[in-house]
Amino acid sequence: MIELNAWDSDFFGRKIGSARVIASGAEADAMLSEARERGFSYLVIRLTPSDIPAMQMLESRGFYTSDVGTVWQHGLQKTAPPGILARQGTNDDNTIVRQIASGLFRDGRFYRDPFFLREEADRLYNTWAENLLKGDADKFFLIRDEGFIACELSGITGNIVLVGVSAGHQRKGVGTELVLNALAWFKESGAETVTVRTQAVNRGAIALYEANGFRLKGIDITMGRIVERD
Numbered sequence: 001m002i003e004l005n006a007w008d009s010d011f012f013g014r015k016i017g018s019a020r021v022i023a024s025g026a027e028a029d030a031m032l033s034e035a036r037e038r039g040f041s042y043l044v045i046r047l048t049p050s051d052i053p054a055m056q057m058l059e060s061r062g063f064y065t066s067d068v069g070t071v072w073q074h075g076l077q078k079t080a081p082p083g084i085l086a087r088q089g090t091n092d093d094n095t096i097v098r099q100i101a102s103g104l105f106r107d108g109r110f111y112r113d114p115f116f117l118r119e120e121a122d123r124l125y126n127t128w129a130e131n132l133l134k135g136d137a138d139k140f141f142l143i144r145d146e147g148f149i150a151c152e153l154s155g156i157t158g159n160i161v162l163v164g165v166s167a168g169h170q171r172k173g174v175g176t177e178l179v180l181n182a183l184a185w186f187k188e189s190g191a192e193t194v195t196v197r198t199q200a201v202n203r204g205a206i207a208l209y210e211a212n213g214f215r216l217k218g219i220d221i222t223m224g225r226i227v228e229r230d
């Protein structure tokens, strides 16, 4: 019933698992027993807004809302050419990327969920950005030392994994230029659609995607449960 989130467990040093959506209280109780037996410290479940009965049942079992996400999609039919050519990030950009990412992703779910410490969330986004630069992303673009965007491509589907512009350079078009570079690269690489997920509270990211031709594709709700020991 519970799948181990190996990367997260390793990173946070606590056993973290994902559970599939369940409907009945009896199933939730069985899942919590399994979590205790297998030594999980935290469980996460991702639902859709139509799963309200399941959410209410999960709340009665100690789950809480950890995140509300929005997924955006671009059809790549119409894309504007970038005005600034972004450069490909290299391992030498490690310090720049860490500086940009530092304290930037405050709308991210790890800052809002009480299971995670603030220092852990800081470390997570810095490490994530660095890993993307060092090869976890299929393409990693930078504009000067001001912003970066990480892209992944699977067949004809592109995904923007992470985009960030350092606080002092925001609202000057850098985010737009990063997105335009990413869209041009996705198109050249044979993608037919590009998706990106961001928190529903992230007004800046939502404004950026809407202004650049993305349309809302879906909403998801993440619920968390801290599993206390008996």
Ligand SMILES: CC(C)(COP(=O)(O)OP(=O)(O)OC[C@H]1O[C@@H](n2cnc3c(N)ncnc32)[C@H](O)[C@@H]1OP(=O)(O)O)[C@@H](O)C(=O)NCCC(=O)NCCS
Binding pocket: 104, 105, 106, 107, 161, 162, 163, 164, 165, 166, 169, 170, 171, 172, 173, 174, 175, 176, 177, 197, 198, 202, 203, 204, 205, 206, 207, 208, 211
């Ligand atoms: C989201 C982010 C990358 C946008 O970068 P940016 O360089 O500020 O974006 P731009 O200047 O190109 O702005 C694009 C559009 O969004 C709007 N916008 C940007 N930030 C906004 C905000 N906080 N509130 C409202 N609108 C905003 C701009 O006005 C612009 O709209 P317009 O073209 O109609 O004028 C940047 O705010 C950021 O790094 N945020 C923190 C990290 C983050 O949350 N990343 C996304 C999650 S993966």
